[in-house]
Amino acid sequence: MVEGLEGAELNVSLLNTSCKPTPLSSQVILIDTLLSFIALLTVTLNLLVIISISHFRQLHTSTNFLLLSLAVSDLLVGFLVMPFQIFSLHSCWSKSAITCNVFIYLGFVLTCASVGTMVLISLDRYVAICNPLRYSYIITPSRAQMCVCMCWCLSVFYNIGILKDQLLQAQLSNNECVIVISYIAGSVDIILAFICPVTVMIVLYVRVFVVAVAQARIMRFQITVVKLNTVVATVKKSEIKAARTLSVLLVVFLICLSPYYLLSLGGQDTTTNAASVETWLFCCNSTMNPLIYSFFYPWFRKAVKLIVSLHILQPGSCEANMM
Numbered sequence: 185m186v187e188g189l190e191g192a193e194l195n196v197s198l199l200n201t202s203c204k205p206t207p208l209s210s211q212v213i214l215i216d217t218l219l220s221f222i223a224l225l226t227v228t229l230n231l232l233v234i235i236s237i238s239h240f241r242q243l244h245t246s247t248n249f250l251l252l253s254l255a256v257s258d259l260l261v262g263f264l265v266m267p268f269q270i271f272s273l274h275s276c277w278s279k280s281a282i283t284c285n286v287f288i289y290l291g292f293v294l295t296c297a298s299v300g301t302m303v304l305i306s307l308d309r310y311v312a313i314c315n316p317l318r319y320s321y322i323i324t325p326s327r328a329q330m331c332v333c334m335c336w337c338l339s340v341f342y343n344i345g346i347l348k349d350q351l352l353q354a355q356l357s358n359n360e361c362v363i364v365i366s367y368i369a370g371s372v373d374i375i376l377a378f379i380c381p382v383t384v385m386i387v388l389y390v391r392v393f394v395v396a397v398a399q400a401r402i403m404r405f406q407i408t409v410v411k412l413n414t415v416v417a418t419v420k421k422s423e424i425k426a427a428r429t430l431s432v433l434l435v436v437f438l439i440c441l442s443p444y445y446l447l448s449l450g451g452q453d454t455t456t457n458a459a460s461v462e463t464w465l466f467c468c469n470s471t472m473n474p475l476i477y478s479f480f481y482p483w484f485r486k487a488v489k490l491i492v493s494l495h496i497l498q499p500g501s502c503e504a505n506m507m
Contacts (some may be wrong), residue, residue, distance in 0.1 A: 219270050219464065222471055226262030229474040230255040241497055243483060243507045247312075250305045253332040257298040258470035261342035265291040266467055273362055291467075293345040296377055298470060300335040302437070303381050304328075310388040322406055346373050363499040374445040386434060406439050432457035433476055440469035482507060 233255035237248045268287045308328070312319045344351065350364045365373075443462035483506040490496055490504065 216270060219266070222464075222492060223262050223266035223270070226266065226468075226471040227259055230259035230262065230469065232488055232491060233474050233484070234259065235491055235496070236484060239491075239502055240487060240504060240506050241502050242504070244325065246325050247308050249307070249325060249328045249332060250301055250308055254298060254301040254305070254473055257294045257301065258473050261291070261294045261298065261467055261470040265294060269463060269467065285347075286351060288361070288363055289343060292347060293339045295466065295470070296339040296343055297336050298473065299304070299377060299381050299441075300339060301332065302473070303384055304331055304335060306385045306388045310392055311390045315476050326473055342376070345369075378441055378445045382434075382438065385437070391432065412501070425443045436476060437469065440465050440472065 234252060237243045237252045237255075264287070268291070308323055311322050315322065346369050347363075347365065349366055349369070444466040446462075486506055490501065494502075495501055
């Protein structure tokens with residue numbers, strides 16, 4: 185514990201410089217505009233997911249409840265955390281230390297809940313593919329909602345422990361809103377919030393892919409000779425699509441979260457200009473999630489058309505066939 189506090193003190197001492205607001209220039213304005221667009225895109229995409237799943241009753245499934253939780257956390261990241269990062273990127277923090285700590289804590293809770301929900305989605309897909317006959321009994325809407333509540337509660341209490349030094353900090357360091365986290369807490373965080381989720385997701389999705397390929401091979405031996413060529417082409421296409429989806433999912437997740445957690449493991453500050461790229465990559469995972477998890481579903485594209493065309497305002501639109 186003493187070693188952890190020493191790490192936290194070292195972290196603060198690294199920031200012992202006077203805060204100098206970045207002067208406005210064409211480059212600064214361009215960066216802020218780009219980051220603001222990313223935040224707006226994050227809010228828009230996740231809001232579409234929330235409206236789609238909440239409005240249409242046919243989409244009230246166990247899997248979609250998990251997607252809804254993911255969209256809520258990612259929406260709040262785009263609505264609260266990203267604007268906070270934009271404001272802190274070029275300006276001195278003019279608010280109180282309490283406000284600073286609240287924004288930092290919310291950012292950690294929301295991103296942690298997002299990662300946790302991604303793990304739940306991988307578990308859901310694992311049961312659906314590897315044990316399809318018992319899926320409806322194992323994964324029910326009520327159990328999915330209970331798992332979502334547990335995920336959010338664990339995120340709230342877990343980050344209190346990780347950010348204990350940050351939450352106990354009563355004053356700002358040279359008018360800067362920075363993250364104070366000990367080396368031990370950072371090491372624990374990288375194991376529980378990054379290495380473990382990544383390992384679980386990789387193992388489950390590899391297992392899902394292996395089972396899916398095995399089932400496709402079984403289908404080849406059960407089809408008739410007349411339909412052989414057509415079915416084989418369809419199976420090969422599905423195998424390629426599954427492999428592409430899994431690759432995009434894992435690669436984007438690693439690209440977005442790896443740089444930040446590597447800095448956290450090294451006990452470095454994650455809010456200075458030098459680390460702003462890593463922090464924004466971390467947040468941009470919330471932008472990619474609705475693209476990865478939702479745009480691959482045909483029902484989402486259909487729901488977006490109904491939302492944009494305002495057909496959801498018509499009576500009985502919630503009973504529309506989305507499949």
